[in-house]
Amino acid sequence: MATTAPRQDPADENISVDAAKDWAAGVPAVAHSLRMAQQQMGVKRAALTLLRVNQVGGFDCPGCAWPEGEDRGHLEFCENGAKAVAEEATLRRVTRAFFAEHSMADLAGKSDYWLGQQGRLTEPMYKAPDADHYQPIGWPEAFRITADALRACAPDEAVFYTSGRTSNEAAFLYQLMVRRYGTNNLPDCSNMCHESSGSALSETLGVGKGSVSLEDLYKADLIIVVGQNPGTNHPRMLTALERAKRAGTQIVAVNPLPEAGLIRFKNPQTVRGLVGGGTPLANAFLQIRLGGDLALFRALGRLVLEAEDRAPGQILDRAFIEQHTHGFEAYAKDVRETSWDEVLESTGLPREQIEALGKRVLAARNIIVCWAMGLTQHRHAVPTIREIVNFLLLRGNVGRPGAGVCPVRGHSNVQGDRTMGIYEKPPAKFLDSLAAEFGFEPPREHGYDTVDAIRAMRDGKVKVFFAVGGNFVNATPDTAVTEAAMRNCALTVQVSTKLNRSHAVTGRAALILPTLGRTERDTQEGGEQFVTVEDSMSMVHASHGRLAPASPQLKSEVAIVAGLARELFGDRVVGAETDAATEAGGGAGASDGVEPVEWAWLAADYDRIRDRVARVVPGFADFNARVREPGGFQLPHGPRDSRTFPTATGKANFTVNELEVLRVPEGHLLLQTVRSHDQYNTTIYGLDDRYRGIKQGRRVVFVNPVDLAGLGFADGDQVDLISVWRDGVERRAPNFRVVRYPTARGCAAAYFPETNVLVPLDSTAQVSNTPTSKSVVVRLVPASAPAAAPATG
Ligand SMILES: Nc1nc2c(c(=O)[nH]1)N[C@H]1C(S)=C(S)[C@@H](COP(=O)(O)OP(=O)(O)OC[C@H]3O[C@@H](n4cnc5c(=O)[nH]c(N)nc54)[C@H](O)[C@@H]3O)O[C@H]1N2
Numbered sequence: 117m118a119t120t121a122p123r124q125d126p127a128d129e130n131i132s133v134d135a136a137k138d139w140a141a142g143v144p145a146v147a148h149s150l151r152m153a154q155q156q157m158g159v160k161r162a163a164l165t166l167l168r169v170n171q172v173g174g175f176d177c178p179g180c181a182w183p184e185g186e187d188r189g190h191l192e193f194c195e196n197g198a199k200a201v202a203e204e205a206t207l208r209r210v211t212r213a214f215f216a217e218h219s220m221a222d223l224a225g226k227s228d229y230w231l232g233q234q235g236r237l238t239e240p241m242y243k244a245p246d247a248d249h250y251q252p253i254g255w256p257e258a259f260r261i262t263a264d265a266l267r268a269c270a271p272d273e274a275v276f277y278t279s280g281r282t283s284n285e286a287a288f289l290y291q292l293m294v295r296r297y298g299t300n301n302l303p304d305c306s307n308m309c310h311e312s313s314g315s316a317l318s319e320t321l322g323v324g325k326g327s328v329s330l331e332d333l334y335k336a337d338l339i340i341v342v343g344q345n346p347g348t349n350h351p352r353m354l355t356a357l358e359r360a361k362r363a364g365t366q367i368v369a370v371n372p373l374p375e376a377g378l379i380r381f382k383n384p385q386t387v388r389g390l391v392g393g394g395t396p397l398a399n400a401f402l403q404i405r406l407g408g409d410l411a412l413f414r415a416l417g418r419l420v421l422e423a424e425d426r427a428p429g430q431i432l433d434r435a436f437i438e439q440h441t442h443g444f445e446a447y448a449k450d451v452r453e454t455s456w457d458e459v460l461e462s463t464g465l466p467r468e469q470i471e472a473l474g475k476r477v478l479a480a481r482n483i484i485v486c487w488a489m490g491l492t493q494h495r496h497a498v499p500t501i502r503e504i505v506n507f508l509l510l511r512g513n514v515g516r517p518g519a520g521v522c523p524v525r526g527h528s529n530v531q532g533d534r535t536m537g538i539y540e541k542p543p544a545k546f547l548d549s550l551a552a553e554f555g556f557e558p559p560r561e562h563g564y565d566t567v568d569a570i571r572a573m574r575d576g577k578v579k580v581f582f583a584v585g586g587n588f589v590n591a592t593p594d595t596a597v598t599e600a601a602m603r604n605c606a607l608t609v610q611v612s613t614k615l616n617r618s619h620a621v622t623g624r625a626a627l628i629l630p631t632l633g634r635t636e637r638d639t640q641e642g643g644e645q646f647v648t649v650e651d652s653m654s655m656v657h658a659s660h661g662r663l664a665p666a667s668p669q670l671k672s673e674v675a676i677v678a679g680l681a682r683e684l685f686g687d688r689v690v691g692a693e694t695d696a697a698t699e700a701g702g703g704a705g706a707s708d709g710v711e712p713v714e715w716a717w718l719a720a721d722y723d724r725i726r727d728r729v730a731r732v733v734p735g736f737a738d739f740n741a742r743v744r745e746p747g748g749f750q751l752p753h754g755p756r757d758s759r760t761f762p763t764a765t766g767k768a769n770f771t772v773n774e775l776e777v778l779r780v781p782e783g784h785l786l787l788q789t790v791r792s793h794d795q796y797n798t799t800i801y802g803l804d805d806r807y808r809g810i811k812q813g814r815r816v817v818f819v820n821p822v823d824l825a826g827l828g829f830a831d832g833d834q835v836d837l838i839s840v841w842r843d844g845v846e847r848r849a850p851n852f853r854v855v856r857y858p859t860a861r862g863c864a865a866a867y868f869p870e871t872n873v874l875v876p877l878d879s880t881a882q883v884s885n886t887p888t889s890k891s892v893v894v895r896l897v898p899a900s901a902p903a904a905a906p907a908t909g
């Protein structure tokens with residue numbers, strides 16, 4: 117049995133390869149982002165729009181979840197933030213004429229880049245069963261079709277996906293609608309992203325979020341950046357690292373790839389950064405093998421314990437360990453037995469390098485570890501992050517200034533969405549609060565996460581798929597399986613700003629519901645609205661859209677959810693008399709036959725939604741008042757604020773994590789799937805990856821020169837990638853140009869989503885069930901189909 121990428125995948129015709137850069141940002145970054153913004157928006161709109169990014173009274177950048185600086189006076193400039201804004205604020209439009217011209221088959225044959233370049237969606241569109249085109253449809257009719265389909269199935273036969281750009285207000289109302297309907301099938305992009313961080317941190321510290329603020333970075337003695345490429349994915353983080361560095365912080369990068377920004381950074385905000393040689397950011401770079409981080413942090417733990425043996429009482433934070441932690445003895449016993457041979461094999465690092473890092477660790481009082489997808493998308497992701505917690509607990513590096521865990525989130529509100537209840541495994545306490553506030557009994561059984569949702573769709577157990585944002589078809593693993601799963605649904609509904617593959621590969625019937633982006637003015641019955649988001653450091657703040665909507669027919673996500681909910685359940689009308697009851701928090705209860713939720717009333721004024729959030733979600737008391745203060749407010753975090761750990765033991769838990777060495781069969785490579793500098797997840801901004809030296813194409817595979825020679829391939833060869841997995845299915849991604857690249861030995865890299873076809877659906881992380889997108893065993897074979905044209909460069 118074999119699955120290959122379902123589309124025609126011709127080789128990119130004009131790929132050229134230059135030497136990779138060791139520095140990030142500087143003049144080319146500024147020039148590049150302005151050019152992109154102007155192409156999409158024209159000069160004037162580009163300038164006005166970019167000036168409002170991340171300013172007080174402006175909108176939250178839809179790029180990443182890195183926090184805004186405390187000194188927001190100046191332009192928070194970031195190349196990839198500018199591109200994210202340009203994508204949304206573009207003047208290009210997808211109209212009904214476009215859909216009349218392009219059939220479903222036609223759309224399915226287009227590249228992600230092409231689809232994204234068509235511009236903003238402008239009106240609701242419907243594809244009837246068996247039709248081969250979308251047709252325009254009115255909003256009432258679109259809601260009716262969706263509600264009918266939902267009524268025709270059992271609640272657990274519907275799936276409600278969320279991507280992480282959705283505002284707190286929309287997310288809260290959405291989960292309320294889904295639970296009122298009767299299911300916890302709320303998978304989200306987090307399941308493919310930081311779920312492993314959430315799982316590991318909840319178990320060990322009691323809170324599944326980071327424990328540091330921006331200020332802490334400036335107070336740290338040592339920051340270890342593991343499995344993250346901030347130069348591309350969190351550019352503003354480099355500014356913070358540069359500032360820390362100037363205050364004396366040591367920075368260590370751990371990565372199989374020598375990523376540009378981590379090595380050297382030219383800050384585009386300063387004259388020095390624009391014209392000078394830039395700041396060397398990392399004091400040390402450990403070129404680790406894919407999946408070697410658990411072994412590294414175990415080895416560091418062992419080095420710390422051995423230092424304590426040599427100088428008893430001087431290295432460990434004994435008082436912290438005794439008072440605040442659980443399980444130290446078992447951990448210490450296990451970690452002392454760590455085999456150096458296994459550590460060296462797993463990390464691929466020389467022992468001296470690990471020992472040198474050990475010395476830096478011992479010289480530092482305050483340590484922060486930052487990480488992203490390089491840790492979370494492995495089979496042993498959760499044990500790896502637990503091991504980082506062990507390492508930090510040894511010397512009391514949690515819950516004091518300048519120290520802690522820093523999982524750097526991706527989507528700009530992915531953390532907030534989870535806080536609002538977008539979760540397939542909601543805690544009982546959250547459901548109790550919902551029940552008390554709204555007067556209906558929410559379902560208690562856990563729902564499907566992303567991978568389980570695909571399995572259920574594949575197996576015919578799901579009839580309706582509904583998505584608020586994202587691109588489910590292309591962001592998920594095992595593309596061929598996922599596409600078949602989507603096609604297996606009776607109805608798929610996408611609430612979207614822009615066209616993507618999930619509009620082309622659909623259920624038998626499909627709806628596109630176009631929505632406002634974050635840059636746009638959102639006017640409801642109660643006047644102009646703003647929304648709120650939560651960043652990676654638990655800061656909640658307001659975001660005001662200022663641009664005119666891309667089309668008068670767009671609805672806000674809040675309005676779409678409320679519109680569908682009214683169609684499904686009817687509405688509770690708020691009159692003068694019931695108003696008082698509502699303000700007091702008393703729903704009437706579904707049992708008396710009256711709809712318990714005032715959908716339209718809530719959606720008319722988002723303050724009303726925030727008042728409800730304040731009563732349901734811990735930490736949001738006085739939400740409306742506090743979010744109106746400049747900069748917003750920070751959510752409480754027990755470990756950070758008071759060293760209280762709401763875990764099962766009531767303490768921070770040391771854990772014992774088995775060291776599994778990832779071994780790859782002879783003649784194979786371990787492949788990681790990464791982002792280029794010119795994409796936002798499945799949205800492709802352009803075909804270059806400037807820092808890695810790639811131009812005009814994305815079908816490239818980066819391989820270490822020694823491995824290349826061993827495998828009998830050379831730079832410039834055309835190959836197919838075939839992944840090898842225990843189910844025996846041959847998954848093939850055709851037509852990649854081999855690029856000789858200084859990645860760690862045995863570890864290849866290629867771009868997502870072109871390589872998602874290679875990631876087996878069942879290959880997921882322990883505990884978190886996150887697809888293992890950073891460790892796919894592959895072999896290279898000469899390309900089976902001739903390249904469309906000879907590769908150049
Ligand atoms: N411009 C832009 N910004 C974005 C995004 C985007 O696509 N474009 N996406 C957003 C989202 S949703 C997210 S989650 C973040 C993603 O941010 P990142 O996690 O930085 O994104 P990736 O490109 O997946 O890069 C993974 C990094 O980890 C390294 N790595 C891979 N495996 C390992 C390993 O086993 N060990 C170690 N130590 N390192 C490893 C890779 O070499 C690479 O540097 O960015 C967010 N911001």
Ligand SMILES: Nc1nc2c(c(=O)[nH]1)N[C@H]1C(S)=C(S)[C@@H](COP(=O)(O)OP(=O)(O)OC[C@H]3O[C@@H](n4cnc5c(=O)[nH]c(N)nc54)[C@H](O)[C@@H]3O)O[C@H]1N2
Nearest residue numbers: 279305309585586587591611612614616789797798868889
């Ligand atoms: N192989 C591999 N797969 C991966 C990853 C990887 O590293 N490797 N990374 C994973 C990660 S970290 C993540 S987070 C997921 C991302 O998964 P998703 O979040 O599902 O994907 P995106 O590409 O971010 O979604 C882009 C689409 O969102 C819509 N959109 C943009 N803004 C808005 C808005 O304001 N409102 C609405 N309603 N829609 C909007 C647009 O239509 C756009 O086409 O992918 C995962 N998949």
Ligand SMILES: [Mo]
Nearest residue numbers: 309310526527
């Ligand atoms: Mo993500």
